[in-house]
Amino acid sequence: xxxxxxxxxxxVLMVAVLAVGCSSGEEIGQNYNxxxxxxxxxxxxxxxxxxxxxxxxxxxxxEIDSGSPLYEFxxxxxxxGVISPYVEWNGGKGYTNQLNMRIAAGEMPDMFLxxxxxEYDLAKNGAIEDLTDLLPEYAPNLWELIPDEVWDTxxxxxxxGEGRIYYIPAxxxxxxxxxxxxxxxxxxxxxxxxxxxxxxxxVLRAFKNEDPNGNGMQDEIPTGGRENGRWxxxxxxMYGIAMFEGFPDWDIYDGELTNSAVTQNMxxxxxxxxxxxxxxxxxxxxxxxxxxxxxxxxxxGLVGSYFHWTETVYDRLPQIxxxxxxxxxxxxxxxxxxxxxxxxxxHEPTLGPQWVVKSGMEEEKLMATMKFLDNYANQExxxxxxxxxxxxxxxxxxxxxVLLPEDKSTQQVMDVIKAYNHFSLIDFKSNLLMEAVGExxxxxxxxxxxxxxxxxxxxxxxxxxGMPESVYNDYPDIRSNMIYxxxxxxxxxxxxxxxxxxxxxxxxYETGGEEVTQRARDWYDKLEK
Amino acid sequence: xxxLTYNMRxxxxxxxxxxxxxLYFILFKYIPLGGSVIAFQDYSVFKGINGSPWVGFKxxxxxxxxxxxxxxxxxxxxxxxxxxxxxxxxxxxxALMINEIRxxxxxxxxxxxxxxxxxxxxxxxxxxxxEMTSLSGLVNTVRGWFGLESMxxxxxxxxxxxxxxxxxxxxxxxxxxxxxxxxLSGINPQLYEAAVVDGASRxxxxxxxxxxxxxxxxxxxFLLDIGNFMELGFEQVYNLLTPMTYSVGxxxxxxxxxxxxxxxxxxxATAVGLFQAVVGMVLVIVFNKLSKKYSNGGLW
Numbered sequence: 020x021x022x023x024x025x026x027x028x029x030x031v032l033m034v035a036v037l038a039v040g041c042s043s044g045e046e047i048g049q050n051y052n053x054x055x056x057x058x059x060x061x062x063x064x065x066x067x068x069x070x071x072x073x074x075x076x077x078x079x080x081x082e083i084d085s086g087s088p089l090y091e092f093x094x095x096x097x098x099x100g101v102i103s104p105y106v107e108w109n110g111g112k113g114y115t116n117q118l119n120m121r122i123a124a125g126e127m128p129d130m131f132l133x134x135x136x137x138e139y140d141l142a143k144n145g146a147i148e149d150l151t152d153l154l155p156e157y158a159p160n161l162w163e164l165i166p167d168e169v170w171d172t173x174x175x176x177x178x179x180g181e182g183r184i185y186y187i188p189a190x191x192x193x194x195x196x197x198x199x200x201x202x203x204x205x206x207x208x209x210x211x212x213x214x215x216x217x218x219x220x221x222v223l224r225a226f227k228n229e230d231p232n233g234n235g236m237q238d239e240i241p242t243g244g245r246e247n248g249r250w251x252x253x254x255x256x257m258y259g260i261a262m263f264e265g266f267p268d269w270d271i272y273d274g275e276l277t278n279s280a281v282t283q284n285m286x287x288x289x290x291x292x293x294x295x296x297x298x299x300x301x302x303x304x305x306x307x308x309x310x311x312x313x314x315x316x317x318x319x320g321l322v323g324s325y326f327h328w329t330e331t332v333y334d335r336l337p338q339i340x341x342x343x344x345x346x347x348x349x350x351x352x353x354x355x356x357x358x359x360x361x362x363x364x365x366h367e368p369t370l371g372p373q374w375v376v377k378s379g380m381e382e383e384k385l386m387a388t389m390k391f392l393d394n395y396a397n398q399e400x401x402x403x404x405x406x407x408x409x410x411x412x413x414x415x416x417x418x419x420x421v422l423l424p425e426d427k428s429t430q431q432v433m434d435v436i437k438a439y440n441h442f443s444l445i446d447f448k449s450n451l452l453m454e455a456v457g458e459x460x461x462x463x464x465x466x467x468x469x470x471x472x473x474x475x476x477x478x479x480x481x482x483x484x485g486m487p488e489s490v491y492n493d494y495p496d497i498r499s500n501m502i503y504x505x506x507x508x509x510x511x512x513x514x515x516x517x518x519x520x521x522x523x524x525x526x527x528y529e530t531g532g533e534e535v536t537q538r539a540r541d542w543y544d545k546l547e548k
Numbered sequence: 549x550x551x552l553t554y555n556m557r558x559x560x561x562x563x564x565x566x567x568x569x570x571l572y573f574i575l576f577k578y579i580p581l582g583g584s585v586i587a588f589q590d591y592s593v594f595k596g597i598n599g600s601p602w603v604g605f606k607x608x609x610x611x612x613x614x615x616x617x618x619x620x621x622x623x624x625x626x627x628x629x630x631x632x633x634x635x636x637x638x639x640x641x642x643a644l645m646i647n648e649i650r651x652x653x654x655x656x657x658x659x660x661x662x663x664x665x666x667x668x669x670x671x672x673x674x675x676x677x678x679e680m681t682s683l684s685g686l687v688n689t690v691r692g693w694f695g696l697e698s699m700x701x702x703x704x705x706x707x708x709x710x711x712x713x714x715x716x717x718x719x720x721x722x723x724x725x726x727x728x729x730x731x732l733s734g735i736n737p738q739l740y741e742a743a744v745v746d747g748a749s750r751x752x753x754x755x756x757x758x759x760x761x762x763x764x765x766x767x768x769x770f771l772l773d774i775g776n777f778m779e780l781g782f783e784q785v786y787n788l789l790t791p792m793t794y795s796v797g798x799x800x801x802x803x804x805x806x807x808x809x810x811x812x813x814x815x816x817a818t819a820v821g822l823f824q825a826v827v828g829m830v831l832v833i834v835f836n837k838l839s840k841k842y843s844n845g846g847l848w
Binding site for chain 1: 592593594615616678682683698700702703705790791792794795806807809810811812814
């Protein structure tokens with residue numbers, strides 16, 4: 020009898036646990052809504068604060084939850100409550116997964132960064148708001164911040180073909196990436212800034228063999244890049260290859276819009292780079308370097324020439340100095356001349372979509388979203404948004420705000436309000452940098468600003484700029500550059516002879532490149548009109 | 549029917565205890581199984597299962613017509629074969645070896661040391677593998693001592709599969725011994741005593757007592773495992789893969805992730821999943837038949 024009672028008790032307990040487990044989700048939801056109501060009720064007399072849920076990039080920082088310091092900061096600054104739950108970014112893959120899942124469950128965030136061309140299907144199905152009439156009226160700051168020709172591109176990208184605006188693009192008014200080179204090494208070895216490919220290779224060779232860092236060891240890495248053949252665009256740039264952070268891009272080749280991956284330019288570039296690799300002038304671990312590993316090599320002063328945002332030298336120089344005691348000089352590398360080619364660093368003034376807004380929201384929420392967009396695009400707020408919350412993102416020293424070092428365990432994610440990154444304007448950035456720093460960092464920042472300006476001499480806006488991701492729909496291997504990366508890395512490593520490049524071109528077209536190219540050209544024709 | 553109700557009345561606590569488990573399977577396994585129909589639709593999250601158009605075998609056709617289908621299939625089969633062979637054999641041998649350790653503290657220590665890697669995620673293990681084989685890593689340092697040139701194993705096609713097997717074993721072989729060790733501890737010690745009296749050596753004892761006694765357990769584990777033949781574990785392969793090793797390491801799991809999940813092509817992803825499951829089921833049925841024929845034991 021006793022045993023039976025025990026079994027009964029156990030069963031009841033199990034069922035109870037099960038029941039609690041199943042309903043806990045609901046409870047969280049209720050709490051969540053509950054706090055919303057509380058906060059809005061509490062502030063009677065003042066303007067009512069409406070919360071919106073916003074998703075964007077978060078590479079490991081803390082979420083923005085209701086009532087947290089950054090939440091309050093955004094309420095003060097923008098007048099809208101922003102909730103941004105933690106979503107693992109993981110190179111965009113984790114984010115896409117979770118976002119797709121939420122959309123499939125009918126729980127789309129109110130406003131979010133679309134990724135991987137997801138906005139195409141959403142707009143087609145009426146799941147995101149048509150912003151054409153809303154923005155000029157309710158978010159004039161944003162409307163005017165983005166140039167008309169960029170809005171035209173966005174209209175061309177409307178999947179319904181009616182020229183409506185479904186997303187807010189990110190923009191850059193200056194070419195942000197370029198090659199860089201250690202001028203102090205060049206000077207030390209009594210060389211000159213290279214202007215041609217031949218001279219550049221000679222300089223790299225000298226970096227490797229003549230011990231420019233003077234430690235008696237041959238540990239210098241003349242140049243290199245990262246895994247998947249990324250972030251070594253400077254080696255491709257001299258062949259006139261359109262490329263975005265290592266992804267081949269679209270430009271006019273032989274009079275027609277073509278993906279640079281399948282051009283003669285690419286073939287020649289790969290042949291050249293494979294020679295560099297064979298001679299040991301490229302980091303032998305290039306294709307195994309993740310961001311951390313490659314940044315580590317640059318920042319510890321081992322790398323002679325690399326490709327990245329030219330302005331961020333202000334971040335690298337102090338690290339190089341701290342590690343090696345050398346005051347480095349890292350100017351922009353003028354694109355080395357190659358006979359028969361017109362080299363340039365690719366510049367994309369219109370980046371992909373930054374925000375889309377859920378359709379069918381309550382009036383109140385929609386207006387809050389518009390208010391967010393308007394105030395966030397207001398440049399008067401940008402400086403405050405740059406510094407974030409006092410005590411968390413910056414501290415005040417001698418009456419001046421100083422950014423605290425990045426700390427993912429204590430800082431809340433700022434990307435949602437980083438308008439100055441979503442809409443990169445050279446004037447704002449250089450002013451901000453100049454004002455932001457103290458005396459001791461001035462020399463580094465000056466190099467950064469010099470690079471920003473200098474780099475504009477070598478950049479070119481590529482023809483495929485602003486093309487929607489949707490041209491790749493149904494052809495994921497083309498979109499992900501998988502075939503390109505496989506052949507490019509193997510050719511560079513010398514595992515494939517350059518003749519294999521022709522096989523790659525065939526395979527690329529076979530796997531969907533044909534169709535994608537057609538779509539891209541159709542898009543381009545439409546844009547030209 | 550009368551017998552069932554009689555049994556239910558008599559042993560009702562057992563039935564009540566089985567209820568949560570049954571409910572779990574119905575709720576989370578059988579009902580979602582119905583969702584597989586989207587493999588035959590052009591499923592759109594906005595239209596739902598009822599509103600999405602039926603397209604028959606379109607997604608299966610596009611899977612078989614994918615230019616790299618044979619490459620993906622070949623890689624999956626080869627790696628599936630390697631995994632089943634090694635992940636079946638090594639834990640079994642390991643369990644027999646651990647079983648022979650007489651010093652109990654030593655035995656526990658070895659067991660624990662072998663389990664621990666199981667609790668690390670693939671991201672970490674892949675990170676360790678990349679680190680160990682880097683230019684400044686352990687492997688190349690040792691090569692340096694012998695005057696050998698450095699090799700970057702992670703970007704060499706010929707080493708991808710061995711690394712796949714080695715990391716798999718390192719992580720899970722120890723974990724796989726648990727059930728074997730439990731089965732081994734259940735063997736009647738009288739058998740060994742009788743064998744000792746008959747003058748059997750340790751090796752003979754293993755060969756004629758331990759091994760035959762553990763074989764039914766091994767057969768069941770093998771059958772359970774073979775059903776997942778096509779599902780190699782996405783995380784492991786994905787984290788070890790580089791563009792240089794796509795040609796030998798791209799499998800269905802990575803292919804589906806790329807084409808189905810990332811692009812929100814749920815119908816296609818489901819079709820591939822269904823294909824994998826059918827192959828797995830056929831294998832289970834075939835091997836179950838074989839097992840029943842040759843070792844008078846099987847799953848059912």
